[in-house]
Amino acid sequence: MQALAIDSQTLPDVDEGVVSINTIDPYKRVGYTVGDVIEREVTLTIKAPYKLIETSLPIVGYEKRYRGKVIGIELKNIEHSKVEHKDYTTHQIKLAYQVFTNSVVAKNVALGPEYLNLINTKNKKQLVKYRIPSLDIAVSPLSIFGQVKVENNMSQFLEPLLIKDDQERKWLKVAISALAVSLLGLLYIFGKHAWLPRMGGSFAKAYRTIKKLPNNETGLKQAISAVHLSFNQTAKMSVFNDNLDEFIQNNPNFSHLKSEISQFFGLSRQVYFEPNAQHSVGNNPSQWLLQFTKQCRDCERGLIPTTIKAGV
Template sequence: MTKYFRDLLLTVTLSIASQQALAIDSQTLPDVDEGVVSISTKDPFKRVGYTIGDVIEREVTLTIKAPYKLIETSLPIVGYEKRYRGKVIGIELKNIEHSKVEHKDYATHKIKLAYQVFTNSVVAKNAALGPEYLNLINTKDKKQLVKYRIPTLDIAVSPLSIFGQVKVENNMSPFLEPLLIKDDQERKWLKVALSVLALSLLALLYMLGKHAWLPRMGGSFAKAYRTIRKLPQDDAGLKGAISALHLAFNQTAKMSVFNDNIDEFLKNNQKFSPIKPEITQFFGLSRQVYFEPNAKHNVGENPSQWLLRFTKQCRDCERGLIPTTNRAGV
């Protein structure tokens, strides 16, 4: 029962204080001590260019520490016409929404304010939303009433039409950012194009790259290709190129590869299947160079160039790419 009567007494006290607050000019009350109230606001991004009929919304969140409580009858009244430096500016409070969440040591109040412009002028003029004054009561000292001031928000009201000549450079508002053309769509397509370009360059580098710092670019045939490119185009260079290719085939197959086990090599390394005819030609050239000088190899009049192109084909297969035909060149 004691708790019930205490709550009832507090409610009655607040009600009486509220009625008294209605008769008290908020601006005559002392300010609340610093630290009792904390505030955060969500203000409209647009600060200028408002015309008659526009609605301006503002959200204020207050956190009030105990023992102070908000006297809700001191909230702004709908229909109240705002003043700027004591003069009516033609902006009225159209709507107010108030909600609160009470905790043990503090209460949070969320206040949504909607103002509407009811004025027009031949020139742009300054205006302000606020200040709004709220009354607070100390629940431990019923006679202590204080006020809290919600800061103003400076805006500018623009005319519906321009009167006379206007020099833009003399009427630029510091609140208005430079007018920009929206380029969101262009930026999106630019990013897509740059991504495609980057992937294309990476693919081109992967296909034509001669270095070993990318994945699968340091294989046996890639090393053989770098070696053969440096060899002279004479008999010694030809033998060195054939030896380098034999070594690459053996390292790839992990066994010795000859003309009689090409099918077994291709079965275990199917990515080389597209160049089976060229592989057969290579082993024919190898037999002609090392064992049968009079044998036909069918690789053309310049075996060294053919070997370089063939090595490039093997390197492409090694990387999982589709090899070019030998006639296409290096």
């Protein structure tokens, strides 16, 4: 490839007027530092019978040298497209260079020049070259050498130095997140329909189950059994009327429902053990039980349940 490059430079120049060039160069010409990418767009119009030998286009990664020393500007990317017409061909070449040099003081470097080879299609032995002119830019040091007041040394080509607000933005995000969590916590504590943690508790499951049960004797039995199961799972032991005090002592969240729990066990007694016994939950025990389970669910979630009246 180097040989081809040498060959390009030894070829005769193309006749004037055969190639016209138009370039779009970056506005900023100074202040580049190591790592910066500079883009340049070149549009060539080549009249017939000359055509561009596309293999002569500059190669990505090729290190340009000046007097045997690497100049530190490297072609990072090239995009080439062409539009052919009867009498001429238009080539659009986008060149992206990257700076790989630095210095303690500003220094000039050049993008290019790039040499392209053309061929005369009517005389295949005639090879000529075309030189895309170089673009001079200045590379600046990363840090200022010595004690310099930056404001006095600012270039008019540099954008103004803005105060960095990254830290403030980070803390703002943290604060907003904390506020959101706090609001969710308040919603959970004060909400009637808490849906955050402890959602899958025993009584929550029982409540969902009971809602689907029919309002008849079988449904009531199943509902009571589901509530018993929830009590047992909450207490991690079987809960009966004779160890209710122990249950409430171990689960103080349920202390608000002491009388309702006794009513529930009275209902269970009547349904499961003593049909002639009286319960005190009113005429619609299924509905009462649904409300009671909801209250228990609230207790399970650490909320204070609203009271219900018998027969609701």
